[in-house]
Structure formats: C-alpha cells, structure tokens
Amino acid sequence: MDARRYHALPSPFAMKRGGALHGAQVAYETWGTLSAARDNAVLILTGLSPSAHAASSSEDDSPGWWEAMIGPGKAIDTDRWFVICVNSLGSDKGSTSPASPDPATGEPYRLGFPELALEDVANAAHAVVADGLGIARLACLIGCSMGGMSALAYMLLHPGSVRAHISVDTAPQAQPFAIAIRSLQREAIRLDPNWNEGRYDDRRYPETGMSIARKLGVITYRSAMEWNGRFARIRLDPEQRAEQQPFGVEFQVESYLQGHARRFVRGFDPNSYLYLSRASDWFDVAEYGEGSVQQGLQRIRVEQALVIGVSTDILFPLEQQEQIAEGLRAAGAEVEFVALDSPQGHDAFLVDIPNYSRAIGGFLGRLSLDRGPG
Incomplete structure (x- = not known):
C-alpha cells in the first residue's frame, strides 16, 4: 500500500530563476484528521534527500x-494535528524533478530542467496546502535542514499563511563552509565519467561520484566527537578487509561510510541531487532585506516560533539559529530558542529524539493549549 498523494501544480508553473514547468506535480503524505475549520494543519518541509514518508x-x-x-501521543501528535509532509519539487521521490519526463519530448528533463530555487520548493508546497487541501493558514510550519530554508522562503513569499513556526537545524543563508562541502559533492558527481553531462542510465550510472558525495555529506552531518566516540581508531578484522586492494578500507569508520553510501547511491537521482544542492547554496534571506539577513527575517510575520540548534552542527552552526531567533523576535514573534549539546551534529534532529521531542512536543502542546489549534 502507498500513502503517497499527488497535487498537480498550475501549468505553467513559473520558476524563480526563469523558465517554467508544464504538467508538474508534487508528492505528499498526511496523518491525522483535518478539522472542520481547517485550522489544525502542521506542514513539514524536509531536508535534501528525504521523501514525503515521514512516518508510518x-x-x-x-x-x-x-x-x-x-504519531498519536508523540511530539507531533496526530490525534491533535493534521500533519502534512511534502516532497520537495526537484526531488525524485514522487515530485517533478530532473528525472521526470519532459512533456515536450517524452524524455527525462535531465539538465533541461529549469534552474531550481528553494523559493520554487516553497511555492510548490504552498500550492499543495492552499489549493490542494484548501488550508488558508497553517497552525504550524516545521522546516528541517534544507527544509528550514524552504520554510523561511514559504513565510516570506506567503505572508499571513503561517501562525507558528518551528525552525530545526537550518540557516537563513548558506555559510562558506557549507557551500564548499556541497560544491565538492557536486564536483564528485560531475567528474564521474558515467554522469555524462546528466545523460546516465541504469547501466552507466555515476556510482563512484554519488558514493563520494554521500560520504562527504555523512562526514559533515555528524560531529568529530561523535566519530571519536563511535569508532575511535578501531580497525576491521583481517577477514573484513579487501587485502588485494591497494589503500583499501582498513578502519571501521571507513566501512561505515561505505555502507551509508552503498544504501544511498541508487536511491536518489544524481541530477536531482545536483539541483537541490545548488538551490541550497543560492538561498539567501538577505535578498528580501536589501542585503541584510536581519531585515529579511523581520519581514516574516508569525505569532510564535521555536528555533532549535545544535552546538556541534558544522553545516548549520548555532549562531545561524540564533540569527533566525533574533530576526523573528524583532519581527514581533514570541520566540523560544533551544540550544542543544547533542554530539550527533547536524543529524541530531534524526537521532536525538528525546531532546527534540521535548522541545517540539512542548512547543506544540503550549500552542494548542494557549491559543487553540487555529
């Protein structure tokens, strides 16, 4: 059985950086029951690679x-909230992406896909909520990682459409370190001969490039403290090593990265990865504030916000979470700022469930108790 649903976007669907999509769609899933007043909706926008399948x-x-x-009784309680998770436009997990057929040719878009911005991701998600589900105002918008950037775009582009916001391990703009890492990931894919300017297939597929890109990502998603604690300098048993391979895998941490990459490589379209990665680098709230991030953030109007960051996150550093909190507070929101010391780094929101549950569940509980779900 498949819980995935689809919303057809307006055709043409204009893109921020030029061009348009025709006959495009966005995949999404829902949990819980939408109230008669349509005022208990919580939208989740995801990181770069997840699908809309956020929960069973x-x-x-x-x-x-x-x-x-x-789920029922969990931090995001589906007995109380109608929860929506949208798969990003440009992702190959059901939404129109570079891997989708171009209606004009019948062939995959590949690099013929229009340049993608996170504003396009936000507008597509808004179309699902407003046009597809008839929800004029979200009770809460939750954005994780890249999805947090998309959430900021959503609120900037659609003022008045969100009552409360939860910002999870994200940023108002990419810092040079994050841009540098993503640039290397894209380069690894592009330099794989099988990428072939985006014209690969199942037989000739850029496995090596995708593997390196994933390994680079996983390294930055966790902290040095996490790597030291989990693996130290432990070597693989002799029978686990590729003895005939020069400079082959020798340490447990190398084997761990290989396993992660192996599971990911064929599970995400390389061109989609390139497009979404570059969109993350391009996004900048300062564009909405005459060159100032703070002025851009102050254009966002929500009643309440929770901003969560992790001290060990090197991709989206804690000071960027503080920047978001300060900007939303200056715009008039009641803001709670939570700084966690989780050793898991950027991935903490996927791993340190007790601390994130406490913060998110507490915020949503107070939101519904104090002001009602609408």
Missing part, C-alpha cells in the same frame, strides 16, 4: 524518516 500510517506501515516524532 494505516496505508503504509513502513517506518518513516521521522517515525519517532510523528
């Missing part, structure tokens, strides 16, 4: 990427 349901009992956070 009666229609699809496979665990979702945020399974421990969403």
Whole structure:
C-alpha cells in the first residue's frame, strides 16, 4: 500500500530563476484528521534527500524518516494535528524533478530542467496546502535542514499563511563552509565519467561520484566527537578487509561510510541531487532585506516560533539559529530558542529524539493549549 498523494501544480508553473514547468506535480503524505475549520494543519518541509514518508500510517506501515516524532501521543501528535509532509519539487521521490519526463519530448528533463530555487520548493508546497487541501493558514510550519530554508522562503513569499513556526537545524543563508562541502559533492558527481553531462542510465550510472558525495555529506552531518566516540581508531578484522586492494578500507569508520553510501547511491537521482544542492547554496534571506539577513527575517510575520540548534552542527552552526531567533523576535514573534549539546551534529534532529521531542512536543502542546489549534 502507498500513502503517497499527488497535487498537480498550475501549468505553467513559473520558476524563480526563469523558465517554467508544464504538467508538474508534487508528492505528499498526511496523518491525522483535518478539522472542520481547517485550522489544525502542521506542514513539514524536509531536508535534501528525504521523501514525503515521514512516518508510518494505516496505508503504509513502513517506518518513516521521522517515525519517532510523528504519531498519536508523540511530539507531533496526530490525534491533535493534521500533519502534512511534502516532497520537495526537484526531488525524485514522487515530485517533478530532473528525472521526470519532459512533456515536450517524452524524455527525462535531465539538465533541461529549469534552474531550481528553494523559493520554487516553497511555492510548490504552498500550492499543495492552499489549493490542494484548501488550508488558508497553517497552525504550524516545521522546516528541517534544507527544509528550514524552504520554510523561511514559504513565510516570506506567503505572508499571513503561517501562525507558528518551528525552525530545526537550518540557516537563513548558506555559510562558506557549507557551500564548499556541497560544491565538492557536486564536483564528485560531475567528474564521474558515467554522469555524462546528466545523460546516465541504469547501466552507466555515476556510482563512484554519488558514493563520494554521500560520504562527504555523512562526514559533515555528524560531529568529530561523535566519530571519536563511535569508532575511535578501531580497525576491521583481517577477514573484513579487501587485502588485494591497494589503500583499501582498513578502519571501521571507513566501512561505515561505505555502507551509508552503498544504501544511498541508487536511491536518489544524481541530477536531482545536483539541483537541490545548488538551490541550497543560492538561498539567501538577505535578498528580501536589501542585503541584510536581519531585515529579511523581520519581514516574516508569525505569532510564535521555536528555533532549535545544535552546538556541534558544522553545516548549520548555532549562531545561524540564533540569527533566525533574533530576526523573528524583532519581527514581533514570541520566540523560544533551544540550544542543544547533542554530539550527533547536524543529524541530531534524526537521532536525538528525546531532546527534540521535548522541545517540539512542548512547543506544540503550549500552542494548542494557549491559543487553540487555529
């Protein structure tokens, strides 16, 4: 069974940086029941690679990427909230992406896909909420990682459409370190001969480039403290090593990265990865504030906000979470700022469930108790 639903976007669907999509769609899933007043909706925007399957349901009992956070009695309580998770436009997990057929040719878009911005991701998600589900105002918008950037775009582009916001491990703009890492990831894919200017297939596929890109990502998603604690300098048993391979895998941490990459490589379209990665680098709230991030953030109007960051996050440093909190507070929101010391780094929101549940569940509980879900 499949819980995935689809919303057809307006055709043409204009893109921020030029061009348009025709016959495009966005995949999404929902949990819980929408109230008669349509005032209890919580929208989740995801990081770069997750699908809309954030949690299991009666229609699809496979665990979702945020399974421990969403469900009856959990932090994002589906007995109370109608929860929506949208797969980003440009992702190959059901939404129109570079891997989708171009209606004009019948062939995959590949690099013919229009330049993608996170504003396009935000506008597509808003179309699902407003046009597809008839929800004029979200009770809460939750954005994780890249999805947090998309959430900021959503609120800037659609003022008055969100009552409360939860910002999770994100940023108002990419810092040079994050840009540098993503640039290397894209370069690894582009330099794989099998990428072939985006014209690969199942037989000739850029496995090596995608593997390196994933390994680079996983290294930065966790902290040095986490790597030291989990693996130290432990070597693989002799029978686990590739003895005939020069400079082959020798340490447990190398084997761990290989396993992560192996599971990811064929599970995400390389061109989609390139487009979404570059969109993350391009996004900048300062564009909405005459060159100032703070002025851009102050254009966002929500009643309440929770901003969560992790001290060990090197991709989206804690000072960027503080920047978001300060900007939303200056715009008039009641802001709670939570700084966690989780050793897991950027991935903490997927791993340190007790601390994130406490913060998010507490915020949503107070939101519904104090002001009602609408």
